[in-house]
Amino acid sequence: MKKKNQELEKFKFVLDYKIKELKKQIEPRENDIKNYKEQIQEMEAELERFHKQNAQLEINIAELKQKHKSVENELIQERQATRDVEAMVRRFKTDLFNCVGAIQDPKVLKNSVIALYKKHIHEDLTGDATVDADIQKEFARQREHLERSVAGLRKKLAKDSEVHRVGYENVSLIGEINNLRRELKLCRNRIAELEAAIGLNRKQGENARQLLTQVAKGRQNALLESEYEQAQRALAAQSTLIRQLQTKIEEFDHNTSNVDDLLRDLQATIQAPVPEQEQPVYMGPRGQPLPPIGSKKPPTMNDSVTS
Secondary structure, three states, rough: OOHHHHHHHHHHHHHHHHHHHHHHHHHHHHHHHHHHHHHHHHHHHHHHHHHHHHHHHHHHHHHHHHHHHHHHHHHHHHHHHHHHHHHHHHHHHHHEEEEEEEEOHHHHHHHHHHHHHHHHHHHHHHHHHHHHHHHHHHHHHHHHHHHHHHHHHHHHHHHHHHHHHHHHHHHHHHHHHHHHHHHHHHHHHHHHHHHHHHOOOOOHHHHHHHHHHHHHEEEEHHHHHHHHHHHHHHHHHHHHHHHHHHHHHHHHHHHOOHHHHHHHHHHOOOOOOOOOOOOOOOOOOOOEEEOOOOHHHOHHHHHHHOO
């Protein structure tokens, strides 16, 4: 068994060596086969490119043949037209020569010229007149089409202008609404400042705001109107009193020699009744002027909306 194993190992070694030798011999051939395949693919691609070029060249040749044929037809037509013109010129010359033969006879010459005119000129003018009529019809048709197009464009332009105008008005209205909102905010802040300056307490401020809201909605109730007028009178009286006190204080700042006189003046000012004066103009929540004190007609809802 040992000998057999040794022999088999030797045989295996020999076979491995032969396999390696065969692989070494086959490898270059495989590389050659691979290169040949690449060359074949390149040649096939080049052949396909040549086929495409040939097809394109055939198309170009067909187009050139067609152009050549059309040029030959045009050349034949031009030659035929040239021959026709030459034949017409020859006929005209022959007729003119025959007409000149009767130059000594005015009557015959006149008839010959008339016949020459009818033969060579009248037919041409008739053909030109027919062509002119066709041209005029085509011109009228195109003009009508253009007029319809212009009318449609004018309608579209008018519609676009209206849309633009409406958009511009909307932008203006939005800007005006924003301005009114800012003005309303300023008026509310001003009212709050005036209430704080006058010294209204929270309860009185609540009543005043409710009263102003009811007044803005219509003030159709006589009791609310009376309360509104009383509130306006109270506001006006307190404003007048504050202005008078401020004036006295400013005078005291300039002249501090007699404090007793200042105190007597302040006491007399506080205890004295407020004189009738021109009522101030108050602005409503929407910027509209409120009616003066003593007015019996409250502003309507239409006036508020208009303002």
